[in-house]
Amino acid sequence: MNARAILSLGLSVALAPTVAFAQDKPDAPALYQQYCAQCHGATLQGGNGQSLVDGIWNFGGSSGSIRRNIKHGITHLGMPAYEGAMEDDDIRALTDFLLAKEKEGGAEKPPVPSEVQTQDYIVGVETWVEGLDTPWGMAFLDDDTALITERPGTLRLVKGGKLADAPITGTPVVHAEGQGGLLDVATDPDYIDNGWIYLAYSHSLEPNEEGGKRPAMTRIVRGKLKDGAWTEEQTLFEAPKDTYVVSGVHYGCRIVFDAEGHLYFSIGERGSQDHAQDLSKPNGKVHRIHRDGTIPDDNPFVKTAGALPSIYTYGNRNPQGLAVSKATGLLWESEHGPMGGDELNVMASGKNYGWPVITYGRNYNGSSVSDLTRKEGMEQPRHYWRPSIAVCGIDIYTGSQFPKWENAVLVGALRYESVAVLQTEGDHVLHEETILKNVGRVRDVVTGPEGAIYVVTNSPNAVLRLTARGERSY
Numbered sequence: 478m479n480a481r482a483i484l485s486l487g488l489s490v491a492l493a494p495t496v497a498f499a500q501d502k503p504d505a506p507a508l509y510q511q512y513c514a515q516c517h518g519a520t521l522q523g524g525n526g527q528s529l530v531d532g533i534w535n536f537g538g539s540s541g542s543i544r545r546n547i548k549h550g551i552t553h554l555g556m557p558a559y560e561g562a563m564e565d566d567d568i569r570a571l572t573d574f575l576l577a578k579e580k581e582g583g584a585e586k587p588p589v590p591s592e593v594q595t596q597d598y599i600v601g602v603e604t605w606v607e608g609l610d611t612p613w614g615m616a617f618l619d620d621d622t623a624l625i626t627e628r629p630g631t632l633r634l635v636k637g638g639k640l641a642d643a644p645i646t647g648t649p650v651v652h653a654e655g656q657g658g659l660l661d662v663a664t665d666p667d668y669i670d671n672g673w674i675y676l677a678y679s680h681s682l683e684p685n686e687e688g689g690k691r692p693a694m695t696r697i698v699r700g701k702l703k704d705g706a707w708t709e710e711q712t713l714f715e716a717p718k719d720t721y722v723v724s725g726v727h728y729g730c731r732i733v734f735d736a737e738g739h740l741y742f743s744i745g746e747r748g749s750q751d752h753a754q755d756l757s758k759p760n761g762k763v764h765r766i767h768r769d770g771t772i773p774d775d776n777p778f779v780k781t782a783g784a785l786p787s788i789y790t791y792g793n794r795n796p797q798g799l800a801v802s803k804a805t806g807l808l809w810e811s812e813h814g815p816m817g818g819d820e821l822n823v824m825a826s827g828k829n830y831g832w833p834v835i836t837y838g839r840n841y842n843g844s845s846v847s848d849l850t851r852k853e854g855m856e857q858p859r860h861y862w863r864p865s866i867a868v869c870g871i872d873i874y875t876g877s878q879f880p881k882w883e884n885a886v887l888v889g890a891l892r893y894e895s896v897a898v899l900q901t902e903g904d905h906v907l908h909e910e911t912i913l914k915n916v917g918r919v920r921d922v923v924t925g926p927e928g929a930i931y932v933v934t935n936s937p938n939a940v941l942r943l944t945a946r947g948e949r950s951y
């Protein structure tokens with residue numbers, strides 16, 4: 478018997494028809510307390526089940542997804558199905574109630590703390606730069622100067638902690654749609670001597686005949702800064718035109734260098750998951766080129782007929798983080814999985830990382846992508862997140878401020894609005910600690926001058942700076 482039935486049974490006899498009509502409307506707060514509070518908490522703050530007011534909807538935040546989750550449950554994770562227990566009207570009212578509470582909860586979101594206690598350090602947190610528009614990537618030019626990309630297409634300079642008013646002029650025209658735009662920025666390993674700066678962005682072609690949409694793909698250029706202008710641009714990687722895809726998602730775009738100076742960059746599968754396994758397509762891959770755009774002779778597929786010679790690894794869904802460890806030389810990669818399949822990988826030449834043949838995730842509507850989580854000839858992640866944290870930029874920490882984190886992987890997350898420190902040994906993850914939470918959607922994490930950690934966030938659009946204020950012993 479459902480809550481409404483209990484109410485009307487108790488009250489219907491005594492009440493006038495107009496009041497009885499009012500009783501017929503589902504009482505969402507009462508339904509919540511009866512059915513949901515035991516797991517999700519009396520104030521929706523979480524308990525056995527997750528918080529329903531933190532803005533994180535791992536299984537979809539639209540009204541339709543929430544209704545579906547209540548109706549059919551997420552039974553393999555312990556969320557019961559209420560199809561038999563509640564009418565559609567009850568489920569709809571409950572959904573409206575959850576969304577309204579989430580809005581209230583959002584308004585009460587705590588401010589970014591000025592200090593956090595981690596297991597090893599008391600960490601000072603300050604806003605270093607604000608007033609940005611969807612910042613995505615960041616790179617230091619020297620101890621005092623950094624460049625920050627803004628996804629809509631602008632490159633901004635920060636000097637002495639102050640954001641220059643005018644963006645850099647002359648940067649490439651980007652295809653700013655969906656997840657695309659001006660994405661990563663990186664400096665040459667020999668920047669002091671040669672001044673080269675690298676950009677990754679979404680590049681589009683003229684609209685195609687059907688539908689008038691612009692096909693787009695990731696493009697890599699380099700250039701130099703002169704008097705606030707982007708100059709001497711060279712295109713280092715441009716995909717064959719017939720591989721461009723009409724889609725707003727999964728551009729990848731992170732750029733890093735290894736100790737020998739090879740340039741690695743990522744391209745997500747652009748929403749065409751099967752392309753990730755196709756070596757004639759640039760998407761769903763990590764690529765490796767020389768800094769002038771030429772192809773290294775020892776790339777894994779230079780002799781494979783039909784393969785793009787820049788491909789280094791394949792089977793990658795949407796690599797959002799790349800970082801090379803100075804200590805081990807390993808190339809770490811983070812990639813957005815589908816629901817519940819975010820991965821941290823160690824990349825090795827010519828390897829297949831399995832998407833979409835193997836995955837720890839499911840489609841966002843709960844249906845299965847693949848029954849397989851492992852397969853001969855395909856790499857396992859070093860770590861994966863279920864539920865998804867929406868893993869984003871990563872860095873390998875090296876610096877004087879946090880010696881206990883030396884060579885740990887710093888991991889930013891959009892959905893969890895968090896930064897985690899993953900202690901590793903060789904290519905193994907030993908321990909994960911979330912050091913920052915609810916600070917905005919974290920796009921990138923960068924070790925900066927004097928070993929401070931810089932955290933690029935969206936909503937609020939800012940860069941935070943983390944410094945050590947003292948050690949803690951545990």
Ligand code: HEC
Nearest residue numbers: 512513516526527533534535536537543546554555556864
């Ligand atoms: C027996 C415990 C339990 C009860 C009772 C329960 N839930 Fe859940 N619920 C869960 C668990 C566990 C999850 C999945 C958590 C995870 O692993 O991410 C979940 C997930 C959800 C989600 C998806 C959240 C997201 O991130 O997308 C919604 C919405 C939800 N529950 C609503 C409800 C509502 C409304 C009720 C009452 C009608 C309810 N739940 C009752 C345990 C419960």
